Amino acid sequence: MAKEKFSWPKIGNDQAIEFLERGLNNNKIVQTYIFAGANDLGKFTIALAFARNLQGNRIGFNSDLHILEKAADRKNISIEAVREFIKTLNLSSFLNSYKIGIIKDADLLSEEAKSALLKTLEEPKEAVIIILLTGDENSLPATILSRGQILYFHPVPAAVIYDYLIKHCGANRSLAKDLANLALGRPLAAVKFLEAPEDYQNYLERAERWLSLINADLNTRLQILDKIFNDKTWSRQATETASAVLSMAEGLSRDLLLSSLEQKDRWQHSALAPALNKTLALLNERSDQNSVPSILKQLKLIAQAKEYLAANVNPRLVLEQLAVNI
Structure with missing residues (x-):
């Protein structure tokens, strides 16, 4: 039968x-x-x-x-x-x-x-x-x-997400590749960005601002942070937004580490290749052409910031401390 x-x-x-x-x-x-x-x-x-x-x-x-x-x-x-x-x-x-x-x-x-x-x-x-x-x-x-x-349910390979975006959502190959990388195994995250291009562009703008923050002076860092996150409340929405900023920052630092290890094919933020390359070059200038310790410090500080946020510390204060020390 x-x-x-x-x-x-x-x-x-x-x-x-x-x-x-x-x-x-x-x-x-x-x-x-x-x-x-x-x-x-x-x-x-x-x-x-x-x-x-x-x-x-x-x-x-x-x-x-x-x-x-x-x-x-x-x-x-x-x-x-x-x-x-x-x-x-x-x-x-x-x-x-x-x-x-x-x-x-x-x-x-x-x-x-x-x-x-x-x-x-x-x-x-x-x-x-x-x-x-x-x-x-x-x-x-x-x-x-x-x-x-x-x-x-487990994260989905980027290749599967890439094929789905092309075959079922009509995405072009370049965009499908960038969204599949950005999604980190979450197909619906890629589809949401595809269906809301303005949200996708806003995300990329925030991510590029964060990269510029890493090599800026202290006053400029806080000014940039205001553009990324300016909610000074202690609300659930503020906490969720701050958590998203920390996840974004963690992904960017991980991409910088992959760059320094010559593994750019594993980037999450492949759509920001020029900005990542520029940020890494500036980090290398500041650290005798060895940016790895600096990037590992970034990742440690972001992990600490996540712990503070989970412990109900004010979201704005968590991000300010990270911006000051990164």
């Missing part, structure tokens, strides 16, 4: 897709799945594809497919939102199909919401499937983890 043809996005993490397809072919479907891995690896995209395959390859959203995510004005996913989600899933199917619920960022469930969800997972209704997406499965209680099938 021929196996049924299923549709999947070609964005990597084939081992997860193969596991899900075996379950579809063998009619071995569990009622709770946990997709674990960093953001932008394609967890949500593959969860949607799995849901549509379960429902007979229906295109788009339908009345038997429900998405739960954090409201923009809330710090977490509330118990009220989870109760409404469960209530909807427990209604009869409109399409005589599986009722499927996907919870995005399940690590943001409040403690009360986790308890409410657990009761449903302990006594699931027939033909109801729940898929939890999380960046860290350890943020979920063991009682939930033990009731779900965990699938781990």
Whole structure:
């Protein structure tokens, strides 16, 4: 008997897709799945594809497919939102199909919401499937983890992302290469930049400013930092933005180190080749043609800054100290 043809996005993490397809072919479907891995690896995209395959390859959203995510004005996913989600899933199917619920960022469930969800997972209704997406499965209680099938999502090779951008997104080869390198194994990060070219250009401008900061005098460094990050609040948004700046700075310092080791083919920021070459040349001038100790110091300072940020130090202060000492 021929196996049924299923549709999947070609964005990597084939081992997860193969596991899900075996379950579809063998009619071995569990009622709770946990997709674990960093953001932008394609967890949500593959969860949607799995849901549509379960429902007979229906295109788009339908009345038997429900998405739960954090409201923009809330710090977490509330118990009220989870109760409404469960209530909807427990209604009869409109399409005589599986009722499927996907919870995005399940690590943001409040403690009360986790308890409410657990009761449903302990006594699931027939033909109801729940898929939890999380960046860290350890943020979920063991009682939930033990009731779900965990699938781990991993960074995708740049070559796979490159092919996807060209074949499925219409990107030209040069841009596809730069975005695949920049994404660091996260295909959806590359797609987001492709679909929002203004955001991509803004990122490159911030990155180029950071490179210019490295070799500037103290006053100029702080002026440049104001252009990169000028939020002086202690808000969650400020912390997230500062974290993104630190990740960017870390990637740039890593590229400088790769340059000094003659491994430019492994650059993350290949789109900034002229700026990276100029920055490295200036570092070499300052350090007797041996920039490696200086770059290693940068990476150490950035790692410390990440620790301070995680310890709830003011985001602006964290970045100012880094800019002063780098």
